[in-house]
Amino acid sequence: MTETLDFVRGPLFLMTFGFLVLGLARHVFLRTFAVVRALRRTPCRDVPWGRVARKTAGWFLPVRHVLRGAPLMSMASIVFHVTILVVPVFLAQHVFLWHRGLGLSWPALAAGAADFLTLTALGTGVFLFLFRMVDRTARHMSRFSDYFLLAAVILPFASGYFALHPEGSPLPYETMLLIHVLSGELTFLLLPTTKLAHVVLFLFDRASTDIFWRFVPGAGDRVAEALRGSPKGAEAS
Amino acid sequence: MSQTATEPAVARTGRKTTARKYPWYVIQPVERDRVRRFLEAFAAILRYTNYKPLLDQYVRSSAKCSRCTATCPVYEATGDPRDIPCNRSALLLDVYRRHFTISGWMKAKLTGDPGLTEATIDEMARSFYRCTACKRCLLECPMGIDHGLLTHLGRWILGELRIVPKGLEIATIEQLHGESGNTSAILPHALVDTLEFLEEEIEEMFGIPIKYPVDRMDREYAFFPAVSDFLMEPETLMGNLVTIYAAGDNDRWTIGTGYYDGINYGLFYSDHVLERVVKKVVAEAARLRAKKILIGECGHASRSAKEFVPVFGGEQARPVVNIMEYTWEKLEEGKLDLDPDIVTEPVTYHDPCNIARSGWILEKPREILKSFCRNFVEMIPNRTENYCCGGGGGTVSVDEIHDFRMSVAGRKKAEQMRATGAKYVVAPCANCKKQLRELIEYHELDMQCVGLHDLILKAIRIPGAKPPEARAEG
Ligand code: SF4
Numbered sequence A: 001m002t003e004t005l006d007f008v009r010g011p012l013f014l015m016t017f018g019f020l021v022l023g024l025a026r027h028v029f030l031r032t033f034a035v036v037r038a039l040r041r042t043p044c045r046d047v048p049w050g051r052v053a054r055k056t057a058g059w060f061l062p063v064r065h066v067l068r069g070a071p072l073m074s075m076a077s078i079v080f081h082v083t084i085l086v087v088p089v090f091l092a093q094h095v096f097l098w099h100r101g102l103g104l105s106w107p108a109l110a111a112g113a114a115d116f117l118t119l120t121a122l123g124t125g126v127f128l129f130l131f132r133m134v135d136r137t138a139r140h141m142s143r144f145s146d147y148f149l150l151a152a153v154i155l156p157f158a159s160g161y162f163a164l165h166p167e168g169s170p171l172p173y174e175t176m177l178l179i180h181v182l183s184g185e186l187t188f189l190l191l192p193t194t195k196l197a198h199v200v201l202f203l204f205d206r207a208s209t210d211i212f213w214r215f216v217p218g219a220g221d222r223v224a225e226a227l228r229g230s231p232k233g234a235e236a237s
Numbered sequence B: 001m002s003q004t005a006t007e008p009a010v011a012r013t014g015r016k017t018t019a020r021k022y023p024w025y026v027i028q029p030v031e032r033d034r035v036r037r038f039l040e041a042f043a044a045i046l047r048y049t050n051y052k053p054l055l056d057q058y059v060r061s062s063a064k065c066s067r068c069t070a071t072c073p074v075y076e077a078t079g080d081p082r083d084i085p086c087n088r089s090a091l092l093l094d095v096y097r098r099h100f101t102i103s104g105w106m107k108a109k110l111t112g113d114p115g116l117t118e119a120t121i122d123e124m125a126r127s128f129y130r131c132t133a134c135k136r137c138l139l140e141c142p143m144g145i146d147h148g149l150l151t152h153l154g155r156w157i158l159g160e161l162r163i164v165p166k167g168l169e170i171a172t173i174e175q176l177h178g179e180s181g182n183t184s185a186i187l188p189h190a191l192v193d194t195l196e197f198l199e200e201e202i203e204e205m206f207g208i209p210i211k212y213p214v215d216r217m218d219r220e221y222a223f224f225p226a227v228s229d230f231l232m233e234p235e236t237l238m239g240n241l242v243t244i245y246a247a248g249d250n251d252r253w254t255i256g257t258g259y260y261d262g263i264n265y266g267l268f269y270s271d272h273v274l275e276r277v278v279k280k281v282v283a284e285a286a287r288l289r290a291k292k293i294l295i296g297e298c299g300h301a302s303r304s305a306k307e308f309v310p311v312f313g314g315e316q317a318r319p320v321v322n323i324m325e326y327t328w329e330k331l332e333e334g335k336l337d338l339d340p341d342i343v344t345e346p347v348t349y350h351d352p353c354n355i356a357r358s359g360w361i362l363e364k365p366r367e368i369l370k371s372f373c374r375n376f377v378e379m380i381p382n383r384t385e386n387y388c389c390g391g392g393g394g395t396v397s398v399d400e401i402h403d404f405r406m407s408v409a410g411r412k413k414a415e416q417m418r419a420t421g422a423k424y425v426v427a428p429c430a431n432c433k434k435q436l437r438e439l440i441e442y443h444e445l446d447m448q449c450v451g452l453h454d455l456i457l458k459a460i461r462i463p464g465a466k467p468p469e470a471r472a473e474g
């Protein structure tokens, strides 16, 4: 057990964390490249950067939008996002690991606050999961991956909580810790490869909508030309 | 736009092959090999345009969070899961993911997913014409997903298979290949006759002769209204003329007989059509050596010129101005004298999505109206958050889906209009005007839909001409 745990906490952690960092960096690089390329293809280059930046910033903490659509779900979603970002970074036990690994250090959450935030993350996470199952509209839109990803994100928080509070834990401490670390590493793998990538792609959401509609002169002719092999007809429209 | 005007084109393009496969008629739909051809068209479009990086972003962003459902008037009215904006867009995004990304391809190998099918193509044809491309959903999507744009792209790909509502396609064929070269099939001599008729009307009303400048060179503005205005909106066009005349600018603008149509259905279903129509506008403005392109009261004509003249116009591109911007400027300069005692009934203003959603024209028409209509009431919500008239995205020209436009897409709008208690709803857009008039009739609203310049025509005072009260009596 100890050996497995050492491996999972050591080399495996480094590998998955490296994968996470590189994977997310890749997204940023590819997106930036795509923006540059798209703008080079069109004469319409006056992107309102200021407005795009303001809108992107406005959605960082979209309180203004809460009441305008699915208010309960939106509120839960905001709280969920804030807590799942704050807890892993500022939890005292993690700050300690960061310090040991990178030599960097920052203030940690008090134990009580950490517990409260973790439970909030769990509560809102479970609420979002149930909302998807119960709300008629959300259920009609949701697919397996939507449930799976949410569950995958919740798991490290649940296992982490029990690892810190062995008295209420259904499993022995070491097993819980193993599950915690492994599930954390699973999210590292999922973050760059699934929709969870919105953690960085989010920065490009509004810019994309503003930039990639910019049309390319002559594209229509080139498309028609390429399709000319197909039976006549498309020509007319 | 107008049924009567497009009838001749039906005959020419072959009534025999017209098929009613979808809620609307299609001219010569492609029957064979549609899946392959769809994918080929999609591939070609991805290759030559900027849509690929957009789709790359969207396939990873679509959160399926359901927030857009609170903003889409279509889903609000039907509650049908197929009308959820994110679900509609998923039709196209799934095809993209499955056929144009490596992970999608691998997943399909594992799960044996056959990919695009005939049934999906039919579902897209149905679904993409149930979206009015009003972009209201964009307001509340945390991921910034523009379903209006995806609808546009989906329709373009379908268009390459000739899956386009007949109402849009015949008008476009006439515009690009027909003798008249415009969507209402108005020949130049008919245009001149119409203008002369309008001039006679104006002379009768105002007691002085005022003429439309036709084919004048080197003017400040070349004018392109929605061409259907020549048939359907005489008051708007007369209002345009007397406004420009009163501002002392009648020698600074012109209508060209080479091309006089602001309508561009390409905005609704094909970048290829869009580009070719924009080029016609630009070429005519260049022929007339006009400095600017002046677009009449029409939302989609204004947007297709404003956004796409700079893209497709090349060397000949020139600034685009909407007539309401022009009129506002003249009002500010103190050149227009509008009598505040003529339009006393409550007036409300409908924001056409194509000029309002982006925040382009919001306050100017309101300031013009408030300057002479004492009783101005807002619809709620308004401006960038307005509700679409329900006939956006070209659906207003598809007569077969009249019921859908009335009871689904336009239902919210009708409720909004009723709540204002106004007698006039001002809609500065050829599309919106047609749709709102039908809504007024269908929902039995006690109001009248007019253009902004229709009201100006009533209230304007021109020195030496018959005053407004006298005109109202006459
Ligand atoms: S563009 Fe308008 S009609 Fe289409 S999905 Fe969005 S809100 Fe609904």
Ligand code: SF4
Pocket: B061, B062, B063, B064, B065, B066, B067, B068, B069, B085, B086, B140, B141, B142, B143, B144, B145
């Ligand atoms: S608001 Fe945006 S992300 Fe959420 S369901 Fe609608 S389109 Fe999808």
